[in-house]
Amino acid sequence: GMAGAAARGPLPALLPLLLLLLGSTAEPELRFRPPAEAPVRLFTEPELARYDGHQEGQPIYLAVKGVVFDVTSGKEFYGKGAPYNALVGKDSTRGVAKMSLDPADLTHDTTGLTEEELKSLDDIFNNVYKAKYPIVGYTSRRILNEDGSPNLDFKPEDQPHFSIKDEF
Numbered sequence: 001g002m003a004g005a006a007a008r009g010p011l012p013a014l015l016p017l018l019l020l021l022l023g024s025t026a027e028p029e030l031r032f033r034p035p036a037e038a039p040v041r042l043f044t045e046p047e048l049a050r051y052d053g054h055q056e057g058q059p060i061y062l063a064v065k066g067v068v069f070d071v072t073s074g075k076e077f078y079g080k081g082a083p084y085n086a087l088v089g090k091d092s093t094r095g096v097a098k099m100s101l102d103p104a105d106l107t108h109d110t111t112g113l114t115e116e117e118l119k120s121l122d123d124i125f126n127n128v129y130k131a132k133y134p135i136v137g138y139t140s141r142r143i144l145n146e147d148g149s150p151n152l153d154f155k156p157e158d159q160p161h162f163s164i165k166d167e168f
């Protein structure tokens with residue numbers, strides 16, 4: 001709709017400002033600055049779509065709750081022709097919550113999900129994705145406000161219990 005078009009317009013102009021806000025060392029009061037070796041990467045929808053497992057040799061990315069995970073190590077689940085390939089290259093929060101691969105559910109939108117689905121979403125987000133796959137960035141929807149301005153409440157996710165393990 002109109003909001004989408006408006007949000008896309010000012011994005012390139014705001015990127016330098018956003019990077020400044022997220023990475024500036026001149027602001028000691030920015031307590032939630034990510035560590036210098038892990039800059040926050042912002043993914044637009046078209047950028048994320050490039051990492052859908054169909055390009056040989058490219059990493060495979062999947063976003064849940066606006067957090068972009070590198071699921072390349074789970075290629076047999078997420079790669080081209082694999083059972084969960086429909087989830088990758090996009091924010092599939094709703095599909096993860098509903099355990100659904102229905103194209104209508106492969107969206108960031110969580111409107112109308114039940115309490116159980118939301119709890120399941122958090123469990124899978126923490127115990128599967130955050131536990132097993134490195135975070136490579138965030139969707140622009142997670143980092144920016146609707147009007148394209150930086151979301152000052154944005155905080156990077158921590159991965160304290162991160163360990164690369166087999167899927168099962």
